[in-house]
Amino acid sequence: MANVVLVTGGSGLIGKALQHIIETEPVGSRFGKLPNENWIFVGSSEADLRDPTATLKLYEKYKPTHVIHLAALVGGLFKNMKYKLTFLRDNMLMNDNILHASHTHQTTKLISCLSTCVFPDKVEYPLDENKIHLGPPHDSNFGYAHAKRMVDVQNHAYNEQFGCKFTSAIPTNIFGPHDNYDLEGAHVIPALVHRCYLAKKNGTPFIVAGTGKPLRQFIFSYDLAKLFVWMLREYDEIEPIILSVGEDEEVSIKEVADAIVKAVGFEGEYSFDTTRADGQFRKPATNKKLIDRIGGFQFTPFQEALDLSVKWFVENYDTARTGVKKD
Template sequence: MATKQQIVLVTGGSGLVGQAIRMIVEQQQQESSSNNKYQFIFVSTKDGDLSILNEARQIFEKYRPNYVIHLAAMVGGLFRNLKYNLEFLRTNLAINDNVLLLAKEFHVQKCISCLSTCIFPDKTTYPIDETMIHLGPPHQSNFGYSYAKRMIDILNHAYSDHFKNNSNDYVVDGSNQLPIFTSIIPTNVYGPYDNFNLEDSHVIPGLIYKAYNAVQDAKLKNSNTAKLLVFGSGQPRRQFIYSLDLARLILWTMENYNEIEPIILSVDESDELSIGEAAKLVAETFERSYPDIRMEIQFDTNYSDGQFKKTASNLKLRRYLPGFQFTSMSDGIRDTIRWFITNYDVARK
């Protein structure tokens, strides 16, 4: 008799990380039939508005998940956050409260929520680690989004206490195991299916789209020089993680990570680089694709740099997975640019 598949509900399933999980799951299922113990359901805004409890409940009633990977959020780049902090706070508070409440009501075995390094205090020491989340206010530029995400960690601990105090009501499948509500904290994610919209995008997709437009403009003008404009000084530093690497780590978390405390999913500290260095990698990749055009990088310091650095320690992750191999930035940017050019007509812009 075949074992019944466990249902994994992925909120925000059409986004960058959701699509990466889909790609890795399909790859693993093709490689081995033993990887078919889970049925992944990817939901997005077209399935319902998770900030509205009744719509969120309909999704849970339809699929009755055993696991939840909670990626859904109102997101945007630096300049959209600066403009809409209130909306980011209220909408994300509602989404997270609804998803975790329903995960409890439907006796989900594990709920993994996705946080962000922007939740950490603005004034802090580096590297930041999982113990430092609540030690001061986040950067003012995106305090709405940051505080809403921080509250997931508070909710996880509150639900954990609730399960322990009402253990007879929440044991999973008749075992002694209580549900686990936990969270992951990735550093800056990039990859296929990213949002390349110049108003809403994060650093890497924004650079890729601007570089692409610059190349097309140069070709129209029969020029051999394309100008890549970078907002800000280019000096702020970030750790970037390729979305398919993050997807693999999230699937590992679902099966193996049982702590309530969050875990940072990041490349090593030594892999941190500046925005200017990332722009150079993007420019060099386009120059290899269009050998007749030279990319010229310009920095517009009239734009805010945002937080200068958010260096994160991945020591906790390395204790679990010391040998995990991350995709290099050069390879990840190359593959993301190839995906963007191939899928230009359907990419989010």
């Protein structure tokens, strides 16, 4: 009997990366699909996962043996702060329905995607998998973070009561093709890529907010997709696992901007607006558990990954610039 891997949020950044990896990695290889596997990628247009009936119908339609749950209500800082209850309730409904359907349909394995925002606001760095519940998350992520934390709580409860193999991944900052490049809602890399592209196109200066000194860990979406496939095959723990480059691969915002200037081919005026706030200087996470379990992994060099991302953005500018995803 063939395995069926259902990917929710299949039209988003990670979903599209998973689809790319499954289509390009050799069948039967460590990060490729198995000969007896069918991968199904679904977007929000196929089922409203906040609705338990719609979620169950999705499971009845595809009968998944394995599920990678990526679907979530996400948004920028302003939306997270303004709509705390919406982010809490919508994400809790989606997650609860997916976990319940995975249990009732006897899904062999479920992997949910969390975020580093689940970690406490005040915590000793580096972040690791044992620190998730040591204090409240930052107030700006109140709803989203608490909803994601509950996935970890439910994973353990389902395992202890029913023996379910439910686990979760915690990626650091993700970037790549099919990201949200909308200037109003994009994260740092896609936002800077879009602004640099417009500066080149319009012959205007490329100005980056802040000093450029803060440090961040970025993971290329194609690398993350491979790690999700690895989790599906080889990671059998209920405890979550951080999927990230190492602390020694933190890059400054200036290094990010320099790499974007190179990838875009921008030759105009380029500077930093030091009157703008930098935000948190660094929030490093350790990938020690990942490297211990996987036994080594070759991450794509940052400039190479950025070049691929910029190439996709330029080639798909009409849809990419608005953050519109195709289901």
